[in-house]
Every structure is written in structure tokens, then in C-alpha cells.
Amino acid sequence: MEQEPQKNNGGFDRLAIAVESLVKQERWTRRFGNLLKLAIAAYIVFFIYVAVDNLQPKEVMESVSTSDKHVAVVRLEGAIMPGSHVSAEVINDILKRAFRNPKSEAVIIKANSPGGSPVQSALINDEIMRLKKQYNKPVYAVVEDLCASGCYYVAVAADEIYANKGSMIGSIGVRMDTFGLTGLMDKIGVENRSMHAGEHKTFIDPFSPADQEGRAFFQKEVLERTHQQFIDTVRAGRGDRIKEDENTYTGLVWLGDKAVENGMIDGLGDIGYVAREVIGNNHVRFYEVERSFIEQLMGDISAETAARLSVMMNTMK
Numbered sequence: 001m002e003q004e005p006q007k008n009n010g011g012f013d014r015l016a017i018a019v020e021s022l023v024k025q026e027r028w029t030r031r032f033g034n035l036l037k038l039a040i041a042a043y044i045v046f047f048i049y050v051a052v053d054n055l056q057p058k059e060v061m062e063s064v065s066t067s068d069k070h071v072a073v074v075r076l077e078g079a080i081m082p083g084s085h086v087s088a089e090v091i092n093d094i095l096k097r098a099f100r101n102p103k104s105e106a107v108i109i110k111a112n113s114p115g116g117s118p119v120q121s122a123l124i125n126d127e128i129m130r131l132k133k134q135y136n137k138p139v140y141a142v143v144e145d146l147c148a149s150g151c152y153y154v155a156v157a158a159d160e161i162y163a164n165k166g167s168m169i170g171s172i173g174v175r176m177d178t179f180g181l182t183g184l185m186d187k188i189g190v191e192n193r194s195m196h197a198g199e200h201k202t203f204i205d206p207f208s209p210a211d212q213e214g215r216a217f218f219q220k221e222v223l224e225r226t227h228q229q230f231i232d233t234v235r236a237g238r239g240d241r242i243k244e245d246e247n248t249y250t251g252l253v254w255l256g257d258k259a260v261e262n263g264m265i266d267g268l269g270d271i272g273y274v275a276r277e278v279i280g281n282n283h284v285r286f287y288e289v290e291r292s293f294i295e296q297l298m299g300d301i302s303a304e305t306a307a308r309l310s311v312m313m314n315t316m317k
Contacts, residue, residue, distance in 0.1 A: 080116030115149025156237030173251030
């Protein structure tokens with residue numbers, strides 16, 4: 001009979017221990033949650049600090065743009081296509097800001113592009129020619145890896161073109177890619193049941209037989225005429241500096257040192273060389289797409305944070 005209370009006491013002890021353990025676990029969970037929230041809040045504050053620290057107030061930007069004579073640099077990098085960051089709509093807006101700044105002595109087009117839309121390239125070329133005349137400022141194109149096709153269409157609007165000896169220059173030609181799958185369709189038993197109105201509406205349809213008459217028309221009326229417009233633009237921009245031969249307008253490309261010899265470019269050099277030696281002002285300023293305050297604040301989160309953390313870690317070593 002005396003063992004029964006001991007059993008009850010043992011049960012109460014185990015229950016008390018379990019409750020105490022549960023309480024401790026609950027406290028630990030709550031503390032961990034608070035620490036996690038604090039860490040997240042600290043990270044957000046840190047990121048905002050990094051972003052704001054890298055922002056330049058409007059007053060500072062305006063003082064930069066108006067206090068010192070500088071060389072305006074506009075990037076032409078990537079495929080020149082409508083709706084992209086290298087469309088005429090985007091590039092022409094940047095060009096206008098670069099030209100109209102009274103403290104910009106000259107404009108450099110930093111070119112690194114395989115080309116793209118003939119129309120977009122022509123629109124940018126036209127705008128450069130218009131702005132040169134309106135503001136009476138010299139324009140230089142400086143090529144990095146590649147300036148081909150539509151990119152060269154734009155570059156010839158510059159007063160002078162410079163590149164690296166290993167840069168690829170040229171590709172004065174026009175292309176449209178298509179293909180035909182009718183042979184494969186016959187082998188696997190696929191039938192094309194598309195419908196159209198207009199005899200040559202499907203002349204580039206890969207699932208229909210080749211329309212030779214339609215292709216010949218497109219070749220003559222679109223590709224060859226666009227090519228001739230390209231040739232006329234090059235001749236207008238380069239004048240008698242370009243040494244034409246049987247290969248000039250065939251779509252071939254040349255390295256920078258050879259492009260100097262055949263007159264496609266004027267010399268070898270990078271942005272620093274052109275600013276310093278040709279223009280005579282090594283103070284360059286890059287003109288970019290205008291962004292809202294929120295866009296500037298957000299920026300590239302990973303890049304900004306990683307860069308700042310890297311500096312901090314190196315400092316702590």
C-alpha cells in the first residue's frame with residue numbers, strides 16, 4: 001500500500017519534467033523566431049543602406065552633368081532589335097541626352113553588337129546624323145569585340161571609328177533565315193493542312209513546298225534593296241576613306257588592323273585612347289537609360305550586396 005503514492009509521485013515527476021521540457025522548447029522556438037526576424041530585418045536595412053549609398057541624388061547628378069566638360073559615352077551592346085534595350089527608341093533617347101548636355105564636348109558610341117534589325121539600325125543612324133548637325137559635336141564609334149551588320153550601319157554615322165586590332169568589323173549584307181521540312185514530313189507521314197489567301201502568302205512557310213517565284217520577289221524587292229540602302233549609308237558615312245573591292249559588300253568581316261587598311265575604320269584604340277588622344281578630354285561620363293527612384297533603389301540586389309560583403313570580408317582579413 002505504501003508503494004502506490006511513490007508510483008503517483010513518479011508519474012507527477014515525469015509529467016513535470018515533460019512540461020518543463022515543453023516550456024523550454026517553446027521558449028527556444030520563440031527566441032529562434034525572434035532572432036530570425038531580427039536577421040531578416042537587419043538584412044533589409046543593410047540592403048537599403050547599400051542601395052541608397054550607391055544612389056546619387058538628383059542634385060549631384062545634375063552637378064556632374066553641368067559642372068565639368070566631359071566626353072559622353074553611349075553603349076550600343078547586344079542585338080539591335082525593337083522592344084529591347086538596344087532598340088532605336090531606347091538608344092535615341094540616350095543619344096539626345098548626351099548631345100544636348102552643354103558640357104559634353106563629344107559623344108562616343110561604345111559598340112559591341114552582332115547587328116540586328118535594319119530598320120532599327122537605320123533609325124539610330126539617322127538620329128546620330130541629325131543630332132550631329134543640330135549640336136555640332138563630333139561623334140566617335142569605339143568597337144570592342146564585334147561591330148557587324150546593323151552595328152556597322154550605326155557606326156558609319158560617326159565621324160571616326162576606332163577598334164581593337166582583334167575586333168571583327170563589317171558584314172555589310174542582309175539576310176533572312178528560313179528552312180524547309182517537307183521532305184521530313186513526307187517520311188513521317190505529316191500533312192500540312194494550313195490555309196491561306198494570296199498566292200505567295202506562304203512563300204517562307206517551312207511546312208509548304210518552296211515558292212520560287214515568291215522567294216525571287218523577296219530577294220529582289222526586299223533583301224537586295226535593303227542591302228543597297230546599307231551600301232549607300234556606308235558610302236555616305238565613310239566617303240572616300242573606304243577602299244572598295246569585290247569583297248567589301250559581300251557580308252565578310254575583317255579584323256581591326258585589316259579594317260584600318262581597307263578604310264572601314266580610322267584607327268586602333270579604346271575609349272580611353274580616343275578620349276585622351278583624339279578628343280583631348282579623359283573625363284568620360286556614361287549615359288544610361290533613365291530609371292525611377294524605386295528602380296535605382298532596388299538595382300541589382302545580388303550584385304550590390306555581394307560586392308559590399310566582399311569588401312567587408314576582405315577588410316576583416
